[in-house]
Amino acid sequence: MNPLYVVGIGPGGYQRMTMEAADVLKGCEVIAGYTVYVELIREHFPEKEYLVTGMRQEAQRCELALQAADAGKKTAVVCSGDAGVYGMAGILYEMGAAYPQVEIIVVAGVTAALSGAAVLGAPLGHDFAILSLSDLLTPYEKIEQRLRCAAMSDMAICIYNPSSRKRKDYLNRACRIIMEYQAPDTICGFVKNIAREGESHQIMTLAELADVQVDMFTTVFIGNSQTKRMGDKMVTPRGYRLDTNAAQSK
Numbered sequence: 001m002n003p004l005y006v007v008g009i010g011p012g013g014y015q016r017m018t019m020e021a022a023d024v025l026k027g028c029e030v031i032a033g034y035t036v037y038v039e040l041i042r043e044h045f046p047e048k049e050y051l052v053t054g055m056r057q058e059a060q061r062c063e064l065a066l067q068a069a070d071a072g073k074k075t076a077v078v079c080s081g082d083a084g085v086y087g088m089a090g091i092l093y094e095m096g097a098a099y100p101q102v103e104i105i106v107v108a109g110v111t112a113a114l115s116g117a118a119v120l121g122a123p124l125g126h127d128f129a130i131l132s133l134s135d136l137l138t139p140y141e142k143i144e145q146r147l148r149c150a151a152m153s154d155m156a157i158c159i160y161n162p163s164s165r166k167r168k169d170y171l172n173r174a175c176r177i178i179m180e181y182q183a184p185d186t187i188c189g190f191v192k193n194i195a196r197e198g199e200s201h202q203i204m205t206l207a208e209l210a211d212v213q214v215d216m217f218t219t220v221f222i223g224n225s226q227t228k229r230m231g232d233k234m235v236t237p238r239g240y241r242l243d244t245n246a247a248q249s250k
Helices: 019-027 035-044 058-070 089-096 112-120 140-152 170-178 244-249
Strands: 002-008 030-034 049-053 075-079 102-107 128-132 156-160 187-192 200-205 218-222 228-230 233-235
Touching (some): 002 089, 019 102, 030 035, 035 075, 058 075, 112 218, 140 156, 187 233
Parallel strands (some): 002 102
Antiparallel strands (some): 187 200, 187 218, 228 233
16 A cells, blocks of 8 residues: 555644654655645755645645555645644545555644634633634535534634635624624634744634634634633633632542
């Protein structure tokens, strides 16, 4: 069997990549990926053969990588964050069925929900849901249904792909849906360009978030009814009162 690695490279910087991911990429001959993600790692692996495609060319990228692996080249497909969270692992398994000699191996990475949460403090300290507002592959009606279910459950919500040039009002629409079930003063936050040049973050209320303009490189965090602002951090308690007995039982 010829291995084809699907590698999550984390949020951006080389130092945020797992040791396993870095070791796998060092050992590969070929690295395939979306243009933006390849440029994040190329300087650290300059001797590799690169197969690069643009936005919305995921199937072409997978086909090139599968062909390289099938030919006996040790190949990796890189994804931002984690390969299995809105990444390339799923489509590679589907397309890989046509290449029985290729074994797909997923290498986990740090997804934006976790790396962004670390910037804000501890917004995901209890149960949470991750949702994408991109309707390229998911009907908007399904996205809205999932938003309502998450809001009704009083889970913290992490939102990927909150806006784009064609979806400028999607975050506003999402906030209005959530405010049907959660208070307007619910603590929220966002992080732009996690671990990349120009990283910034902000904490605000749900009502204020509804009027914020963000982009595809922003990850949004909406707290639950217990989430609080502590100084410049956003914290969702784990769900129990921290007293002496609780602390001793940990």
